[in-house]
Amino acid sequence: MPLGISQKASNIAPSATLAMDAKAKALRAAGESVIGFAAGEPDFDTPEPIRDAMKAALDRGMTRYAPVAGTLELRKAIADKFLRDNGLTYAADEIIVSNGAKHSLYNAFFTLIDEGDEVIIPTPCWVSYPEMVRMVGGVPVYVPANEKDDFVPSIAAMEAAITPKTKAFMLTSPSNPNGCVWPEDTLRALAALAVKYDFYIIADEIYESLIYGGQKHVSIAAFGEEIKARSIVINGVSKTYAMTGFRIGYAAGPKVVIQAMVNAQSQATSAPNTPAQEAARVALTMPQDCVETMRKAFEERRDALVKGLNAIPGITCRKPDGAFYVMMNVSKLLGKRFEGKALEGCADFAEALLGAAKVVVVPGDAFMAEGFCRLSYAVSMANIEEGLRRIDAFVRQLT
Numbered sequence: 001m002p003l004g005i006s007q008k009a010s011n012i013a014p015s016a017t018l019a020m021d022a023k024a025k026a027l028r029a030a031g032e033s034v035i036g037f038a039a040g041e042p043d044f045d046t047p048e049p050i051r052d053a054m055k056a057a058l059d060r061g062m063t064r065y066a067p068v069a070g071t072l073e074l075r076k077a078i079a080d081k082f083l084r085d086n087g088l089t090y091a092a093d094e095i096i097v098s099n100g101a102k103h104s105l106y107n108a109f110f111t112l113i114d115e116g117d118e119v120i121i122p123t124p125c126w127v128s129y130p131e132m133v134r135m136v137g138g139v140p141v142y143v144p145a146n147e148k149d150d151f152v153p154s155i156a157a158m159e160a161a162i163t164p165k166t167k168a169f170m171l172t173s174p175s176n177p178n179g180c181v182w183p184e185d186t187l188r189a190l191a192a193l194a195v196k197y198d199f200y201i202i203a204d205e206i207y208e209s210l211i212y213g214g215q216k217h218v219s220i221a222a223f224g225e226e227i228k229a230r231s232i233v234i235n236g237v238s239k240t241y242a243m244t245g246f247r248i249g250y251a252a253g254p255k256v257v258i259q260a261m262v263n264a265q266s267q268a269t270s271a272p273n274t275p276a277q278e279a280a281r282v283a284l285t286m287p288q289d290c291v292e293t294m295r296k297a298f299e300e301r302r303d304a305l306v307k308g309l310n311a312i313p314g315i316t317c318r319k320p321d322g323a324f325y326v327m328m329n330v331s332k333l334l335g336k337r338f339e340g341k342a343l344e345g346c347a348d349f350a351e352a353l354l355g356a357a358k359v360v361v362v363p364g365d366a367f368m369a370e371g372f373c374r375l376s377y378a379v380s381m382a383n384i385e386e387g388l389r390r391i392d393a394f395v396r397q398l399t
Contacts, residue, residue: 012135016127016366017374020350024360035387036360037375040176040325042242044297047290050241053282057275066271069262070097070250074281078250081284085208086219088228090252096261097280099272101206101236101249106132107261108202108232108251109168113138117167119202122153124327124369126176126204138167142368147318147329151178155189162193168200169193171220174207177367177374178327179302179320181211187220191227201231206249207323209240209291212299215321221252229254239324240291241283246276298324301377301384308388309375312395324378327364331371336398343398346373356397357390 017038024036069075075092082088098104105128113119115137121129122143130140143161145153158169169190173182182190194201201220208217221231236249251261265271302320309317309328314336316329330349335342338352347363350373354360364372377384 008135012131013127017362020354020360020362023354027358032358034358034360035379035383035390037377037379037387038360038362040239040376040378041244042239042294042324042378043380044242044294046242046246047283047286049286050243050279050283054246054275054279057278062275062278064274066274066277068266068271069093069095069258070271071274071277071281074277074284075250077281077284078252082233082252086217086233087222088219088233088252091255094255094258095250095252096258096265097248097250097272097277098261098265099249099269100238100247101204101234102128103247103265103269103272104234104236104249104251105129105202105204106135107264108234108253108257109133109136109138110264111257111260112168112200112202112232114167116165118163118165119168119170120158120161120166121170122151122158122172124151124175124177124364124367124372125170126172127366129170129172133170139165141166144368145180147327150318150321151175151180151327152182152186155186155193158190159193162197162199166197166199168202170202170204172204174211174217174320174322175325176207176323177325177362177364177369179323179325181215181217181321184218187218188223191220191223194230195226199230201227202234203231204234206234206236206239208235210295210298210324211322212295212302213321217322232257237280237283242294243280243283246273246279248272248276248280298377301379301381302326304381305375305377305384305388308384309391312388312392314395314398315391324376326375326377327369327372328361328375329372333395333398334371338394338398346370349373353391353394357394359387359390359394 020038027034075095119133143153145151221228232253238244306319314333350363361373
């Protein structure tokens with residue numbers, strides 16, 4: 001048998017967001033002044049009580065393996081959080097702690113999806129959802145959503161995508177990449193479809209605390225026991241508490257599903273970082289004032305970025321209701337030329353913008369949204385203002 005990598009590995013595309021962020025870091029290392037809007041990572045310091053908890057955990061000797069599902073203390077804190085914030089009751093054995101919410105998602109797909117099973121994914125979607133589905137042998141089925149509908153697909157479109165092979169629906173609200181927050185009536189209609197056609201909802205709620213304009217996050221699993229029994233709720237501490245490097249995510253769901261996820265995790269990675277779990281426990285149980293402080297800052301940045309983008313000729317941008325991303329519509333600029341080269345797609349636009357203005361955005365085709373580029377406003381206001389100035393100057397050079 002010839003040497004080489006497996007077919008399944010060769011079919012997986014690299015993360016476009018991480019690739020663009022790597023380009024920004026490489027340019028900075030070379031001494032360039034770069035404005036990076038690529039990474040979905042809060043730029044705030046991790047709150048001091050959380051950092052202190054990590055240090056104290058090390059000093060207390062929390063440096064050994066934890067139970068595969070996570071420490072009991074953290075799982076109890078997660079259960080309390082679900083009850084307090086989402087009106088959901090979970091026992092400790094219905095919760096698993098993993099190496100980030102991305103790992104929780106992969107565990108869920110691995111546990112639920114057999115070869116050929118279909119997973120419905122509304123688009124635009126986060127780059128990793130389709131790849132994870134393919135990694136476990138599943139088939140992504142896309143339901144496009146339009147900007148004019150705030151990137152929320154219609155119930156009719158979602159129902160039309162259901163087949164006898166449908167095993168799960170990938171729900172993200174608030175959404176990466178477009179920041180949409182699904183209305184409660186749409187969530188209830190989706191829950192009814194899941195019960196009627198008997199498929200799982202994998203609900204990625206990692207951005208639940210980052211909602212603006214007085215809206216409130218609603219968890220689909222809270223609509224009754226029938227939908228709760230078909231829901232795996234994914235969350236974590238990375239976005240809410242600026243803890244991306246701690247790599248602590250978690251999932252809650254039916255006991256049989258969670259136990260299977262624990263079994264898979266036991267063979268793949270074992271438990272996540274032990275002292276980081278203690279830091280996460282403190283994050284979930286301490287006063288939450290810091291969360292609101294960061295949320296307000298993100299809201300101010302969102303408003304400044306959206307206003308600035310809409311002031312640039314040829315660019316439009318809807319105001320998102322959650323997360324920390326905007327979808328910049330550059331479709332009116334495609335076909336124009338920069339230094340003699342035609343910008344035929346959003347990837348061309350992003351590459352030319354990076355080369356000419358040293359501004360990093362992620363082309364929308366990575367999210368199945370040609371004609372758009374995603375910008376993260378998890379950056380300082382000063383960088384937002386400078387980035388807008390550079391984008392405006394670049395666009396005015398197009399012919």
